Amino acid sequence: DVQLQASGGGLVQAGGSLRLSCAASGFTFDGYAIGWFRQAPGKEREGVSCISFVDGSTFHADSVKGRFTISSDNAKNTVYLYMNSLKPEDTAVYYCAAAEGYFLSTVVGAPGPREMDYWGQGTQVTVSS
Numbered sequence: 001d002v003q004l005q006a007s008g009g010g011l012v013q014a015g016g017s018l019r020l021s022c023a024a025s026g027f028t029f030d031g032y033a034i035g036w037f038r039q040a041p042g043k044e045r046e047g048v049s050c051i052s053f054v055d056g057s058t059f060h061a062d063s064v065k066g067r068f069t070i071s072s073d074n075a076k077n078t079v080y081l082y083m084n085s086l087k088p089e090d091t092a093v094y095y096c097a098a099a100e101g102y103f104l105s106t107v108v109g110a111p112g113p114r115e116m117d118y119w120g121q122g123t124q125v126t127v128s129s
Contacts, residue, residue, distance in 0.1 A: 002026040004120030006096045011126045012086055020081040022096030022120060029053040029072065033102035034079040035111050036070065038092035039122075045095070047110035049081055057105040064090075086127045093122035 008020040022034060035050035049070040050059040060068055069082040079096065097116035104111065 002118045004096050004098060004118055006120040006123045009094060009123030009125045014086060014088055014127055014129050016086050017084045018125060020094055020123060022079045024077045028077065029074060031101060033099045033104050035097050035116060036081045037095045037097060037113055040092040045113045050104055050111045051079060052102055052104035054101060055103050055105045059104055061110055088127045088129045090125060091127050092125060094125050095122045096120045
């Protein structure tokens with residue numbers, strides 16, 4: 001079974017950093033894209049960052065560009081989201097998701113939640129001012 005396990009959330013002050021982890025099991029990254037999404041209370045789920053192992057491309061939303069970095073450790077089958085210079089508006093539940101055969105380079109704008117095939121549980125990130 002394909003499973004994604006997100007972890008690493010927590011409470012941090014504005015300006016601080018966190019590293020989220022998405023550990024995958026039941027499949028390898030080849031042929032997939034892994035995305036990080038977030039959902040704040042009362043808001044729609046939005047794509048934050050994504051890495052495609054299909055075409056080697058990455059994406060970061062404008063709101064996090066320059067502050068967040070997505071990377072992977074293929075030996076550990078884990079994708080990381082390094083979040084620096086956190087802001088209160090980054091507060092949300094963060095989810096990782098996987099999409100099979102996803103050519104990120106052909107996507108205009110952020111990956112959509114409906115394009116993902118598998119989801120992990122969320123991890124709460126709270127940034128205090």
